[in-house]
Amino acid sequence: MKATVITIGDELLIGQIVNTNAAWIGEELTRLGISVTRMVTVSDDSHEIQQAVERAVQESRVVVTTGGLGPTHDDITSQAVALVFDVELELDESIMSIIRDRFESRGFSLPESNTSQAMIPAGFESIVNLAGTAPALLKSYDHVEGQGLLAVLPGVPHEMKKFMRDNVLPRFTQMEGAQSIQQKTLLTVGIGESHLHELLEGVESSLNEGLSLAYLPSLASLRLRLTSVSDDEDAGRSRLEELEKWIRDRADKWIYGEGDDSLEGVLGRMLRDRGMSLAIAESCTGGGIANRITNVPGASEYFVGGVITYSNEVKKDLLGVLAETLDKFGSVSRQTASEMAQGVRNRFGADIGMSVTGILGPGGGSKEKPVGTVWLGISSQKSTSAVKLRLGKDRIRNKERASTAALNLIRTTILK
Amino acid sequence: MKATVITIGDELLIGQIVNTNAAWIGEELTRLGISVTRMVTVSDDSHEIQQAVERAVQESRVVVTTGGLGPTHDDITSQAVALVFDVELELDESIMSIIRDRFESRGFSLPESNTSQAMIPAGFESIVNLAGTAPALLKSYDHVEGQGLLAVLPGVPHEMKKFMRDNVLPRFTQMEGAQSIQQKTLLTVGIGESHLHELLEGVESSLNEGLSLAYLPSLASLRLRLTSVSDDEDAGRSRLEELEKWIRDRADKWIYGEGDDSLEGVLGRMLRDRGMSLAIAESCTGGGIANRITNVPGASEYFVGGVITYSNEVKKDLLGVLAETLDKFGSVSRQTASEMAQGVRNRFGADIGMSVTGILGPGGGSKEKPVGTVWLGISSQKSTSAVKLRLGKDRIRNKERASTAALNLIRTTILK
Incomplete structure (x- = not known):
């Protein structure tokens, strides 16, 4: 089955927002074995929308549109798809009463601009929007390869996704020839x-x-x-x-x-399940690892804290790295990484201490230690060790890669 | 002047990547007063590309395509646009010699698949790709509203942007009727x-x-x-x-x-120009502020380091926050934020100490201190103070908003 995705909105054409709706719909349809052959973005213009939908229902058995619905768009899409199927707009009493109830329950009277949302093309199926106001519209049509289905959805991402998951995708899977x-x-x-x-x-x-x-x-x-x-x-x-x-x-x-697991989320569950605590000493990643760990709700149950040591003085003062170690091996070395990991574990009284020290660029490299050289240290009650990474030259990418490697090193250490 | 943007690639249709190219091009064309009326995404299929380009050059005086060029795509776009203008592909000697030189200078011989990149449609102008291998192609054409210009660009974002900035956008501004x-x-x-x-x-x-x-x-x-x-x-x-x-x-x-300034970049310049140093104590933002500061190359010139204090013990031990303060006012309070800021400034010997402590959610709120309550503390040689933020309920958004507010508080403190 072929599909066309039509996204509607001037804000997409002027590049004010990136079209994440199209990508999300493309991914979901692909999961169902439906082949998206074209994506089109048009402006909030009735004629443009009508043209795009006309062509799409000729070419594809599956058509999804998003946007151009709702009070600020004058429901231009409803009007356009009514023209495609040559039908009139009719008042949908069930949608109307739901919209009215919702306003009245908040003590407001219904603004005129919202009544237009209950006007839907004759012969279309409407679905109430539980997350917003504009309903979704569904319409079966004849296609040379079998029955086709058009879904007209609002453009607000979470409303669109809810309609897709609850109403639209299940319908696509029931279509004749769907697997x-x-x-x-x-x-x-x-x-x-x-x-x-x-x-x-x-x-x-x-x-x-x-x-x-x-x-x-x-x-x-x-x-x-x-x-x-x-x-x-x-x-x-x-x-x-x-x-x-x-x-x-x-x-x-x-x-x-x-599926949607994140490495920091998985690591968090592992630490919580084992009742273990974690502390981190970051030099080059500058808070990037702690930032990811603390993006997880409830991280305070296992994450004690950390130190960002952008200077050698701090490495000595707060983490107890020996001046001798820094002099002899340098701050980017197996020895310094190990002492930092052990130091932060002791200082914070954590079960696991993790450290990162390296040169992420663009400056600061040397022949012996080029940009991209990173040491990860890890210390537990059992042992303390360090591993070396050789990353690239891009600072931001290096931060991300070093952070992921560090989180994974904690994960594998726990599993040992 | 109207424009059509055509993005080519199966990875866009299956939602594997989000179409940031289209948004970027839309924004750039809009800046030039060119009105993007349609965006189309098609697969790496010669017939689909040909159809899309044919329609676009009829409708618009400005057409930009990205993708479907380069060794892994069999230069399918070159073939498709050659068909649109009914011309043959010809070997472009200047492109060929540059590609050959580049391979030979690295000690490689030229792979067969790369020679096809020097085959360009007759009558097209080619521009060497300094950042990759696939050249850009330009073609003037007649349009009912005046001369039109088609730009065929590679899909790799940084290559596409370089061509747009250096070669394509300047040409659009020179077109007849352009303002x-x-x-x-x-x-x-x-x-x-x-x-x-x-x-x-x-x-x-x-x-x-x-x-x-x-x-x-x-x-x-x-x-x-x-x-x-x-x-x-x-x-x-x-x-x-x-x-x-x-x-x-x-x-x-x-x-x-x-323009493209970032708050952390501006702040960095201000600190460096004044020879000032900064240290940060983060509780709820968990490294998010330090992470942004250290995204800026050369941050080590002014950023000394920081502490992530996810427990009260650490606030006392490392920052010298008084047990009495924590008992009496709690960890999320003006007093604790102030002591943290002063503590981290002293501990790291920095000119400015910044602190954040708050409840970012989803859990941890109370009636007196609901989720979204955040205190920012700031300490300099002159004074120490704290301000309160009232944020929302979303943890990740709250981290971002608190980080921005903190960076701005440092900025305004320096300017005072």
């Missing part, structure tokens, strides 16, 4: 794409028909997306589970989570 | 949109023809975009300067920078 799609995403860290390919060598031959595996790399981690397309939901699911087991048998130590 | 556009963006912080509107009341009547002022709010700051459209460049520029002076006379204390 059952199961997906699972495994999140890996600390392993490169080529190394993972090697570990999973032979996966292609173990992939039965309808199974597929995609490698989705990002800056410091790699997602594995497993997909099973099948006419039979149960069979599809059990094949997906087999594939997951096959992968985990070979690469489980690199897999830190699934 | 001279001058723009300036003033960056404000610490003032809400409605308050700024009040301060600038009457600006509309002082706006001569061709001048406009746009308010662009973001999470914790507000950009003011001044635009002057004129047939005469000098006259346009001087009117823009007048408008800027008018605004600065009324709102200068809220303006921290211009």
Whole structure:
């Protein structure tokens, strides 16, 4: 099944906002095995919208529009799609009464501009917006390849997503010719794409028909997306589970989570479950690691705190790094990283102490220690050690990569 | 002048990446007074690209495409645009020799897949890619409203932007009927949109023809975009300067920078120019402020370091906050914030000490101190004080807003 996504709004055309709606819808439709062949962005102009929708319902069995609905848009999209199907706008009494009730329950009378939202094209199905005011509109249509479905949604991202999840995506999966799609995403860290390919060598031959595996790399981690397309939901699911087991048998130590998990969130759960506490000494990452850890709600249950040591004086004074160590090995060294990790653990009375010291650029490199040289130190009751990273030349990317490596080092240390 | 933006790539249609190229191009064209009427995303398919470009050159005098160029795409876009103008691909010797030299200078021989990048449609102008391999292609064409210009650019964002800035945008401004556009963006912080509107009341009547002022709010700051459209460049520029002076006379204390300045970058310059040093004690923001400060290259010249105090013990031990203060007023209070700021300044021997303590949510609020209650403390040689913020309920947004407010408090303290 082919799909067209139409996003409506001048704010998209002038680049005031980035079109995250289109990407999100593209991802969700792709998950369902629906092939998005075109995305179009047009202005809040009735004629432009009408043209785009006319072409889309000719080309695709699935059409999603977002935007151009609601009180500030004069419901221009409703008018445009009514013209496409050559129908009039009619007052939808159930939508009207809900909008009226909502205003009256807050002690307001209904503004004139909001009544237009209850005017929907004749023959369209309307769905009440629980998160906002503009309803969603659905319309079946005939297409040369079978029945088609047009979904007209508001542009506010959380309203659009709610309609898609609750109402629209389930309808697409019920369409004639739609297949059952199961997906699972495994999140890996600390392993490169080529190394993972090697570990999973032979996966292609173990992939039965309808199974597929995609490698989705990002800056410091790699997602594995497993997909099973099948006419039979149960069979599809059990094949997906087999594939997951096959992968985990070979690469489980690199897999830190699934789906929407974040590395800092997974690490937080591990620390909380074990009743362990963590303290961090950051030099080059300058708070980047602590910032990610404290993005997780409830981080105070396991994160005690940290020190940002942008000078050697602070490394000595607050963390007890020896002047001798700094003189002999320098601040970017195995020895300094180890002493920082041990120092912050002692100072904060934490179970685990983590440290980072390095040269992230653009300046500060030397022949022996070029930009991108980073040492991570880790200290627990059992032992203290350090590992070296060789990163690139871009400061911001290096901060991100060093932070991810540090979080993963804590994770693997806990698992040991 | 109307424009169409065509972005090419399966990764956009499946939602693997968000289409930031389209937004960036939309913003740049809008700055030049060019009206983007449609954006289209199509797959890496020659026929789809050809169709989209054919329609675009009929509709618009300005057409920009990105993507579908380069070794992994088989230069499908070059082939497609050649078909649009019914011309053959020809070897461009100058591009070929540059590609060959580049490979040979690294000791490699030229891979076969890279030679195709020197094949360009006959009658097109090619521009060497200094940041990558795929060249940019330009083609003038006849349009009912005057001469049109098609720009075919690679999809890698930094390559595309370099071509746009250096080669393409200057050409658009030279087109017949194009007007001279001058723009300036003033960056404000610490003032809400409605308050700024009040301060600038009457600006509309002082706006001569061709001048406009746009308010662009973001999470914790507000950009003011001044635009002057004129047939005469000098006259346009001087009117823009007048408008800027008018605004600065009324709102200068809220303006921290211009254009692409960041608050942390501006603050860094201020500290460096004055030879001042800074230390930070973060509780609720958990490293978020230090992270922003250390994103700026050379931050070690003025940023000494900081402490992340996620527990009261650490506030006492490392910063010298009195147990009595914590008992009597609590950790989220004017008194604790002040003692933290003074403590971190003393401890790190810095000229300025900054502190943040608060409840960012989702948990931890009470009736007296609801989620969103934050105290910022600041200490210099002259004085120590604290101010209260009332933020919202979203943890991540609160971290961002508190960080911006803290950076701005340091800025205004230095200026006093």
